[in-house]
Amino acid sequence: MKRSVKALTLGLALVASTASAQTTVTFWTWYLSPKFDGYIKDTISAFEKANPGIKVQWFDKQDSMVQDFIASVNLGSAPDVVNLNIDETQKAAQNGFLTAVNSLTSPATLRSTFYPQSLSNFTSGANTYAYPWYGWLNEGVLLYNPELFKKAGLTRAPRTASEMLTYAKTIKDKTGAYAWVPALKDPNTASFLGYFYAEGLPVTDASGKAAFNTPAHASLLAQYVTLYRGGYVPEDAVRREAFQLATELYAQNRVAMIIGGPQALTRIKDTNPGLYAKTVVTQAPLGKAGVQTGGSMGLVIPKASRNPQAAAKLAAFFTNNANQLAFARVVPVVPTTKGAQTSTQFKTTGSDPVARATALVGASGRLINPGYRAPGNSDDLYKNFNDNIEAALLGKKTAQQALADAATYWNANLKK
Amino acid sequence: MQVHWRQSLMSYTFLAPALILLAVFTFYPLLYGAYLGFTEYSGARFANHLPPQWVGLKNFETVLGDPLFRTALANSVKYLLVVPALQLASLAVAVLVAKNIPGIALFRAAYYVPVITSVSLAAVMWEWVFNREGTLNWLLRALHLTTPEAAFGWLNSEQWAFWAVMLVTFWRGFGYYMVLYLAGLQAIPEELEEAAILDGASAWQRFWRVTVPLMRPTILLCTLLSTIAALRVLEEVLVLTNGGPLNSTYTALMYVYAKAFQGFDFDYGVASAAGLVVALVALLLSALNFRFFHREEQA
Numbered sequence: 237m238k239r240s241v242k243a244l245t246l247g248l249a250l251v252a253s254t255a256s257a258q259t260t261v262t263f264w265t266w267y268l269s270p271k272f273d274g275y276i277k278d279t280i281s282a283f284e285k286a287n288p289g290i291k292v293q294w295f296d297k298q299d300s301m302v303q304d305f306i307a308s309v310n311l312g313s314a315p316d317v318v319n320l321n322i323d324e325t326q327k328a329a330q331n332g333f334l335t336a337v338n339s340l341t342s343p344a345t346l347r348s349t350f351y352p353q354s355l356s357n358f359t360s361g362a363n364t365y366a367y368p369w370y371g372w373l374n375e376g377v378l379l380y381n382p383e384l385f386k387k388a389g390l391t392r393a394p395r396t397a398s399e400m401l402t403y404a405k406t407i408k409d410k411t412g413a414y415a416w417v418p419a420l421k422d423p424n425t426a427s428f429l430g431y432f433y434a435e436g437l438p439v440t441d442a443s444g445k446a447a448f449n450t451p452a453h454a455s456l457l458a459q460y461v462t463l464y465r466g467g468y469v470p471e472d473a474v475r476r477e478a479f480q481l482a483t484e485l486y487a488q489n490r491v492a493m494i495i496g497g498p499q500a501l502t503r504i505k506d507t508n509p510g511l512y513a514k515t516v517v518t519q520a521p522l523g524k525a526g527v528q529t530g531g532s533m534g535l536v537i538p539k540a541s542r543n544p545q546a547a548a549k550l551a552a553f554f555t556n557n558a559n560q561l562a563f564a565r566v567v568p569v570v571p572t573t574k575g576a577q578t579s580t581q582f583k584t585t586g587s588d589p590v591a592r593a594t595a596l597v598g599a600s601g602r603l604i605n606p607g608y609r610a611p612g613n614s615d616d617l618y619k620n621f622n623d624n625i626e627a628a629l630l631g632k633k634t635a636q637q638a639l640a641d642a643a644t645y646w647n648a649n650l651k652k
Numbered sequence: 653m654q655v656h657w658r659q660s661l662m663s664y665t666f667l668a669p670a671l672i673l674l675a676v677f678t679f680y681p682l683l684y685g686a687y688l689g690f691t692e693y694s695g696a697r698f699a700n701h702l703p704p705q706w707v708g709l710k711n712f713e714t715v716l717g718d719p720l721f722r723t724a725l726a727n728s729v730k731y732l733l734v735v736p737a738l739q740l741a742s743l744a745v746a747v748l749v750a751k752n753i754p755g756i757a758l759f760r761a762a763y764y765v766p767v768i769t770s771v772s773l774a775a776v777m778w779e780w781v782f783n784r785e786g787t788l789n790w791l792l793r794a795l796h797l798t799t800p801e802a803a804f805g806w807l808n809s810e811q812w813a814f815w816a817v818m819l820v821t822f823w824r825g826f827g828y829y830m831v832l833y834l835a836g837l838q839a840i841p842e843e844l845e846e847a848a849i850l851d852g853a854s855a856w857q858r859f860w861r862v863t864v865p866l867m868r869p870t871i872l873l874c875t876l877l878s879t880i881a882a883l884r885v886l887e888e889v890l891v892l893t894n895g896g897p898l899n900s901t902y903t904a905l906m907y908v909y910a911k912a913f914q915g916f917d918f919d920y921g922v923a924s925a926a927g928l929v930v931a932l933v934a935l936l937l938s939a940l941n942f943r944f945f946h947r948e949e950q951a
Contacts, residue, residue, distance in 0.1 A: 302914075302915055302916065303913050306695075306698070306916070306918070309698070309699065310698070324915065324916065327695075327915055327916035327917055328916045330696075330916070330917075331694075331695035331696045331698075331699050331916045331917065332695075332696055332699040332700050333695070333699040333916060423894055424914070424915070471784065471804070471805050471808045472783070472805060472808065474808065474896065474897060475805075475807060475808055475893060475894065475896055475897070539699065612917075613917055614915075614917060615910065615914055615915050615917045616917070619720075619910070623898070623899065626896060626897060626898060627898060630810065630897060630898060632898060
């Protein structure tokens with residue numbers, strides 16, 4: 237009897253100690269549920285199996301991600317791992333919301349896992365603030381509707397950015413469809429800065445001051461103004477996000493090309509399967525600088541996290557090479573891990589447009605670069621920049637005047 | 653005396669739950685928000701758990717010195733033009749649907765549908781109406797008022813986007829005010845109308861001499877509510893134009909929203925100061941409304 241009481245006591249003590257050693261990590265993803273529930277849940281299960289002392293509570297946040305993040309910090313219930321993009325990570329880091337991940341994972345490990353540019357995208361000052369996760373390339377692939385090309389008398393895809401501008405006129409004049417939807421002023425960012433970067437024109441100087449008001453910058457903007465005012469760009473491009481608009485109009489045969497990642501194809505497959513099957517996938521043209529622009533997601537650890545060590549383990553697990561490659565098998569994203577470059581996963585290709593597009597860009601994560609870094613006070617600076625781009629497009633200012641005004645505002649309101 | 657005290661205690665006991673809820677969810681946020689307008693409370697302070705720092709009127713100087721806020725406030729004041737249109741139309745339709753004729757309940761319900769329709773859904777629908785290939789341009793072409801070449805997207809036009817968004821506000825608010833007017837109309841004793849008929853008053857005279865005077869409290873309430881709602885317009889602007897083109901639809905509440913909630917660069921101090929300025933304008937306009945209706949009543 238005594239022995240069984242002892243055994244019971246020991247058992248209870250063991251259970252109690254296991255329970256007290258259990259750490260719960262709260263994990264927030266951004267717009268991944270319900271489509272990727274399977275992948276996320278499987279990865280969490282694998283993590284929990286490998287780390288028996290850690291339990292993961294997963295929530296998917298959507299439109300209110302940033303507001304929920306801020307509110308949770310205020311309420312003292314901050315999540316431990318949060319999925320943010322490059323821009324929001326920079327803003328959160330500048331305002332002191334995040335823990336530097338190089339204080340949780342050795343810089344050598346980070347450098348051996350991720351591409352240098354991927355880490356640089358999430359670096360502010362001397363610290364890196366996110367484990368780079370899945371990415372995309374803005375000029376990753378070019379998708380085109382061969383029937384509209386045939387109607388326009390075109391036999392191949394454009395090879396340079398300047399050829400794109402010529403195609404814009406040819407396609408519209410001969411078919412009535414728009415050639416493509418340039419990202420003139422996507423909301424909450426300053427997408428036109430990406431065009432400067434692609435053409436090898438500086439966006440800021442070393443001190444972060446605006447450097448986008450030279451005649452060369454104005455000349456590039458003027459080319460887009462001419463296209464817009466000539467009716468060669470959908471007028472909604474000043475009001476709506478280019479990617480959304482492009483996928484919508486492409487599926488309706490009203491846009492001939494989409495420049496972007498393979499993810500556009502998954503939408504077209506849903507909305508117009510016939511056109512999807514016909515879509516030709518090829519290399520996208522690059523600007524004079526020969527560089528790609530793109531973005532990626534990262535996993536950040538809030539400063540207010542109560543379990544930063546366990547959180548770092550989870551973030552590192554989700555962003556490791558094997559798990560990023562596994563995610564790229566579920567959805568055509570671009571891994572940001574060095575190992576993806578040598579993976580055989582992106583060497584095989586088939587006739588399916590998504591497979592072809594993934595093969596083209598999957599191993600190119602090293603090229604992911606937004607082309608500009610979120611400045612301090614970026615919300616105000618981006619709004620003013622976009623307002624000036626819009627003023628030029630609508631003929632209220634010359635391209636030079638618009639950029640000069642944007643640069644003046646930028647330099648006067650930039651927070652260090 | 654003791655009975656009176658007991659009655660008071662009883663009344664306050666019954667009122668307590670509502671008063672506590674009001675204090676926690678209305679008065680405290682209101683007073684704290686007003687206090688924040690006089691402090692520096694940016695994202696950086698917030699993230700580092702530093703309390704708001706008193707800066708006096710600095711935020712008001714920032715807000716009133718910002719050309720974007722002045723444009724936004726001017727747009728919000730201009731938005732008040734929707735108020736008389738909305739009130740006249742909803743009162744007129746309320747009079748029409750107040751009649752007990754077969755099937756009228758269906759009309760009443762139909763007019764109320766926009767009130768309960770989500771703004772995102774409404775935005776998708778109105779996009780179809782206002783875009784270049786949309787219903788509005790189709791209608792104008794059918795009436796030979798425009799040509800395909802002259803068609804444009806209404807939400808992309810600096811001249812028209814404002815009015816297009818205002819139409820959506822009108823559409824969303826119309827049913828709500830109509831129901832309020834309907835309730836007011838149904839409270840008017842039928843004998844008064846019958847007496848006016850016996851006196852030989854025409855329908856128009858009955859409306860102006862009997863209905864409108866008796867509806868004055870409802871008209872005041874509806875005008876006040878719609879004035880405040882017009883000054884606080886945000887949702888439809890956000891989803892339809894995001895303030896563009898060229899800030900022609902950028903409203904004061906959008907400014908407050910952007911400063912407070914758009915990202916990690918938030919500034920609760922500036923946002924609260926801007927909110928207080930809007931509240932002050934709303935208060936002034938409410939006082940004007942009261943004064944106008946009070947004078948009418950005395951006359």
